[in-house]
């Protein structure tokens with residue numbers, strides 16, 4: 001897996017575990033599926049915990065863990081499945097302030113949108129990462145410098161910039 | 172019409188650069204074909220039967236002369252000298268090379284145009300009434316709303332990877348010329364019955380294709396200021412919950428159908444209550460800024476009737492026929508809107524050559540405040556012509572080969588590209604349209620038959636909107652041969668209805684005869700000036716089925 | 729194609745040619761002995777399954793090398809002049825060009841001399 005953040009490539013300290021046995025055996029920070037969240041919290045010492053959630057998970061089921069986990073990874077089964085983008089928005093809106101990760105075969109062309117919807121990082125399978133080197137991700141991040149939509153994490157929207165240009169503060 | 176400010180201009184340039192980069196990354200193997208395909212589609216680029224096809228957005232169908240001239244230039248330089256206007260008010264080029272597309276996009280950006288979201292699983296180019304700002308039955312011009320949605324939906328960070336495409340149409344008029352009930356989302360501008368305030372009726376879940384459905388009203392009255400936030404709520408529900416397991420069940424109409432309109436409304440309202448509306452919505456000043464671009468042109472104060480035109484019509488039957496058929500009343504006294512048919516008998520519906528584009532651009536510049544419109548019937552409109560000048564305009568159109576007086580008649584046929592161009596087609600559409608037009612080429616007969624919409628699709632995807640044609644024709648394949656199903660009684664207006672099949676499919680050669688039989692049945696049965704669709708509604712399908720069965724029996728002999 | 733559905737063996741109805749679209753240009757192309765051609769008359773015809781398999785292998789490789797898109801078999805008959813003619817109407821139109829524009833497409837570009 002290759003981890004890409006706003007600044008470029010990074011190292012993930014989290015180990016993905018999928019079963020209770022693997023969880024019991026693991027040392028250090030782990031990412032567990034939502035179903036193992038309780039067990040991981042009950043059984044673990046102070047190592048950081050991450051949650052892996054499906055892109056159709058209910059934010060209500062995830063919210064109880066917001067202040068107990070360091071990271072939430074939303075699975076992207078394929079790059080063309082945009083549900084994860086809406087789920088990220090909902091988790092941010094519901095108050096999650098920890099690290100939000102897109103996990104799956106996302107392509108560089110989606111990096112800016114992932115960041116705008118509230119993701120901090122993308123965790124890529126090796127195949128995609130090998131084809132799309134880091135400089136493509138960094139370039140794709142800022143090819144389009146302004147967007148029309150307000151309320152997304154992509155800086156001041158064009159509508160806001162126009163308003164600023166008019167010198168108006170409030171509407 | 173709307174003009175780009177510095178932000179719009181930069182945005183479109185950056186999008187061109189982004190696409191150029193995507194092409195380069197496809198060629199060097201960074202992107203696989205599976206990854207590149209949705210990226211190119213989001214920029215209007217298909218790979219069709221013979222070549223790439225580039226679909227250019229004509230937002231809500233409005234163009235200037237300068238833009239049309241640029242399209243003519245592109246047609247000549249990078250294509251084979253012609254373009255094709257589509258049922259969604261866009262323009263397609265059939266032969267561009269991938270290597271030229273970034274350059275073409277640059278030329279489009281030069282005239283404030285683009286191909287953004289003319290295809291792909293995203294919010295598509297927004298369509299509107301072709302008589303926006305002209306029609307007398309208009310509560311308000313739909314174009315400012317359509318432009319606001321165009322901007323808001325462009326490269327939306329959250330809604331670029333929807334389960335399927337999402338098409339929006341806006342009308343401001345009582346009579347629906349934008350077919351809002353057969354769109355994923357339709358908006359109708361209306362006045363609040365009590366307060367008089369302007370807002371929207373919101374319709375969701377209409378669509379044609381393999382499961383045609385009429386949309387449901389999900390909000391009777393949405394205050395104007397809340398538009399974008401409400402759309403965001405609709406899109407978020409659809410993006411999260413629309414089906415992704417089966418591409419044929421992925422449109423929002425299926426979601427609405429499966430969970431029920433009431434439940435859909437509940438989910439949208441629940442989402443709407445949670446989101447931060449004031450942040451999402453456009454400020455009043457922005458709405459006003461956009462609306463200002465659509466202020467009426469500088470009309471002259473004129474008498475409502477032009478004596479000059481009346482005299483010219485009395486002296487020239489061809490002019491008279493043209494005006495009677497192709498003129499649409501203008502709300503401004505002394506003006507008229509003229510439909511310019513792209514359906515000459517024997518022509519390709521919606522096709523226009525570069526020469527015709529240039530000639531037409533000159534006419535629009537000189538006689539229609541430099542503005543023209545594209546209709547979803549694949550015709551053009553000169554929106555603001557002085558009645559006094561109609562004879563001159565008619566002469567100029569005639570010289571350009573654009574004066575066919577058949578707007579709304581049996582030869583004004585909508586046809587998708589079909590198997591002559593389209594990779595998905597099961598049968599040809601254009602030759603069928605041509606043969607029917609030849610069958611009814613007599614102009615006097617066309618006028619006697621009166622308003623009649625024939626719509627042809629070359630496959631179940633229904634780009635030719637056959638379900639809502641008064642007569643619909645669907646081309647399929649049967650035993651390796653093209654085969655055509657005929658439906659009757661469809662309607663795309665505020666009385667939206669889906670056509671019903673008349674009988675088994677028939678061969679291409681039998682289609683003109685079958686249409687002739689249907690029309691004859693109408694002529695026999697019509698009462699006091701009834702239009703075709705009215706007779707069908709009153710008399711029902713049976714007499715037409717009988718006539719159709721007769722055609723099939725004869726063909727079998 | 730009736731033949732295709734009634735055949736019991738796997739693989740295409742023979743004889744076949746291999747067609748695709750050129751990635752960079754978009755044009756319909758056919759595989760020949762020594763590369764790709766836009767001229768359908770020059771397409772290499774496979775008369776047996778082994779030859780078809782060789783065509784397919786080369787097509788897959790060309791797609792992998794980002795030269796062409798979507799290579800696939802087109803069943804043909806050989807006409808009196810020895811030219812492969814696509815059997816199915818879709819492929820016949822693809823091989824010639826739009827039926828409504830005899831002046832455009834391969835039918836105009838590669839008129840028999």
Ligand code: SF4
Nearest residue numbers: 587593596629630634
């Ligand atoms: S209806 Fe079918 S044949 Fe016609 S343009 Fe659409 S996809 Fe192509």
